[in-house]
Amino acid sequence: MNKSNKPKHFEEALSRLESIVSQMESGGESLENSLSLFEEGTTLLTFCKDQLHGAEQKITELSNEVEKSSPEK
Amino acid sequence: MDFKPLSITELTQRLKSLIEGEFPDIWVTGEISNFHHHSSGHMYFTLKDHRAEIKCTYFRGYNQYLKFKLEEGMQVITSGAISVYEKRGQYQLSVRQMEPAGVGTLYLAFEALKKQLQAEGLFDAQYKKPLPKFSRKIGVVSSGTSAALRDIIQVLGRRAPHIELVVRPTKVQGQGAAEDIVKGIEAFQNISEVDLLIVGRGGGSLEDLWAFNEEIVARAIFASEIPIISAVGHEVDMSISDLVADLRAPTPSAGAELASLQSIEIMDLAQNGLHEIRLKLQGQILENWQNLDSLEHRLNFQAPSEKIKQNQEKMHQLFHQMHYAIETKQKALHANLFGFEKHLMSLSPKSILDRGYAIATLRDGTLIRSEDDVRTDEQFTLQTGKGHFEAKKIRNKERK
Numbered sequence: 220m221n222k223s224n225k226p227k228h229f230e231e232a233l234s235r236l237e238s239i240v241s242q243m244e245s246g247g248e249s250l251e252n253s254l255s256l257f258e259e260g261t262t263l264l265t266f267c268k269d270q271l272h273g274a275e276q277k278i279t280e281l282s283n284e285v286e287k288s289s290p291e292k
Numbered sequence: 293m294d295f296k297p298l299s300i301t302e303l304t305q306r307l308k309s310l311i312e313g314e315f316p317d318i319w320v321t322g323e324i325s326n327f328h329h330h331s332s333g334h335m336y337f338t339l340k341d342h343r344a345e346i347k348c349t350y351f352r353g354y355n356q357y358l359k360f361k362l363e364e365g366m367q368v369i370t371s372g373a374i375s376v377y378e379k380r381g382q383y384q385l386s387v388r389q390m391e392p393a394g395v396g397t398l399y400l401a402f403e404a405l406k407k408q409l410q411a412e413g414l415f416d417a418q419y420k421k422p423l424p425k426f427s428r429k430i431g432v433v434s435s436g437t438s439a440a441l442r443d444i445i446q447v448l449g450r451r452a453p454h455i456e457l458v459v460r461p462t463k464v465q466g467q468g469a470a471e472d473i474v475k476g477i478e479a480f481q482n483i484s485e486v487d488l489l490i491v492g493r494g495g496g497s498l499e500d501l502w503a504f505n506e507e508i509v510a511r512a513i514f515a516s517e518i519p520i521i522s523a524v525g526h527e528v529d530m531s532i533s534d535l536v537a538d539l540r541a542p543t544p545s546a547g548a549e550l551a552s553l554q555s556i557e558i559m560d561l562a563q564n565g566l567h568e569i570r571l572k573l574q575g576q577i578l579e580n581w582q583n584l585d586s587l588e589h590r591l592n593f594q595a596p597s598e599k600i601k602q603n604q605e606k607m608h609q610l611f612h613q614m615h616y617a618i619e620t621k622q623k624a625l626h627a628n629l630f631g632f633e634k635h636l637m638s639l640s641p642k643s644i645l646d647r648g649y650a651i652a653t654l655r656d657g658t659l660i661r662s663e664d665d666v667r668t669d670e671q672f673t674l675q676t677g678k679g680h681f682e683a684k685k686i687r688n689k690e691r692k
Binding site for chain 2: 229233236237239240241244250252254257260261264267268271274275278282
C-alpha cells in the first residue's frame with residue numbers, strides 16, 4: 220500500500236475503501252497487513268466523510284447565495 | 293294647439309348634448325387671460341383672440357403634466373372638449389393638453405402622420421412581434437449620457453443582471469436626431485444575438501420628443517426584424533414610435549421592466565430547477581452516507597483488535613511458560629548449590645577439628661607441622677573444635 224497516494228476523488232476513495240473492507244473480510248491477512256489496511260481504510264473513511272460534509276455545506280452555501288441574489292418581485 | 297315652451301333646464305340639456313357631441317376632441321389656439329391657478333391645483337383662464345373669448349378649465353389631473361410655466365398673455369395651443377356648465381348657462385373648454393403656440397404646426401404634422409400611418413396599417417396588431425421569452429442581449433437606442441439610459445441600465449441590472457446590454461449612443465433630439473435613430477435601429481439588425489430593442493428617451497417638451505414622431509423613425513421601427521419597445525418621455529406623451537412599436541412603454545425604466553419581465557419568470561424557473569437539482573444532490577449524498585456508514589461498520593468489525601487480543605493472550609501464555617521453565621531451572625540449580633555447600637562445609641578446617649583433630653601453633657602463630665618445629669619444654673597452643681589451651685613439649689617420640 221502506498222500511504223502517500225492520497226485519494227483525489229470521492230468515488231475513487233469509496234471504491235478503494237470497499238475493496239479494502241472486502242479484502243479484510245475475506246480474512247487470511249497477517250496482523251501487520253491488517254493493521255496497515257485498517258489504517259488506510261480509516262483514512263479513506265475520514266476523507267469520504269469530509270467530502271460529503273463539504274458537499275452538503277457547499278449546497279447550503281450556494282442555496283443561500285441564490286436566495287440572497289434573487290431579484291425582488 | 294298644443295304649445296308647450298321649453299324649460300330652461302330642457303333647453304340647456306339640449307344645447308349641452310348638441311355642443312358636447314359636436315366638440316368632443318378639438319385643438320384650439322389662443323391667448324391666455326384671467327389666469328388663475330387655484331389652491332386646489334385646478335387652473336382657470338380665458339382663451340381669446342382679437343374678436344372672441346372662451347372660458348377654460350384645466351384640471352389638476354391634466355395640468356400636472358404641463359411642461360412649461362403658464363403665464364398671462366401667453367399664446368398656447370390646447371386640446372380638449374367643449375362642455376356646458378348648465379347652472380350658469382356657460383359653455384367652456386375643458387383643456388386636457390397644452391403646448392406653447394409655436395408647436396402648433398407640429399401637432400398638425402403629428403395628426404397628419406398618425407392618420408396616414410394608421411391608414412397604411414403600421415399600427416395594426418397583426419404586425420406586432422411578440423417579445424422574446426428569454427432575452428439575452430438587449431439593444432438600446434438612446435442618448436449615451438441620458439437619465440433614460442441610466443434608468444434602463446439600473447432596472448435591468450437589478451431585475452435581470454444576466455441580460456447583456458448593447459448601447460448604441462444616439463442623438464435623440466435636434467437636427468439629425470431622427471436620422472440617427474434610424475441608423476441606430478438599422479445597426480442592430482446585423483447583430484444577430486440582439487433579441488430585443490429599446491428605443492427611447494426621457495421626458496421633454498413636444499419639440500424635444502419630436503424625432504420620435506418622424507415618419508422615417510416610424511418606418512424604421514416597422515421594418516425592424518427585432519422586436520422593439522418604444523419608451524419615450526413620460527406617461528402622457530404618446531408618440532408615433534409608441535404606436536408603431538411592438539410594445540409601448542410609458543417611460544424608459546418601464547421599458548426596461550417590460551423587457552425584463554420575462555427574466556423574473558426565468559429566475560422562477562431556474563429556482564425551481566435549482567431546487568430539484570438540490571433535492572437530487574442531497575438524495576445522492578444521503579445514499580453515499582448510507583453506503584459509507586455501512587462500510588464503516590464493516591471496517592470496524594474487521595479492526596485487527598481481536599487479532600491483537602489473541603496475540604496478546606498467546607504472548608501471555610508464552611511468558612508463563614518461559615517463567616515456569618526458568619523457575620524450574622532455578623530450583624534445580626538451587627538444589628545443586630545446596631549439595632555443593634555441604635561439601636564445601638565438610639572441607640572447612642573447623643569441621644576437621646570437630647572430628648577430634650587439633651591445630652598446634654607456636655606463640656608467634658606459626659603452625660607446627662613437625663617435631664622439629666618445637667623444642668623440648670617449649671610452650672605452644674592447641675586449638676580444638678571447642679576452645680584452645682597451652683601445652684608443653686616433653687620429648688620427641690621415637691620413630692618406628
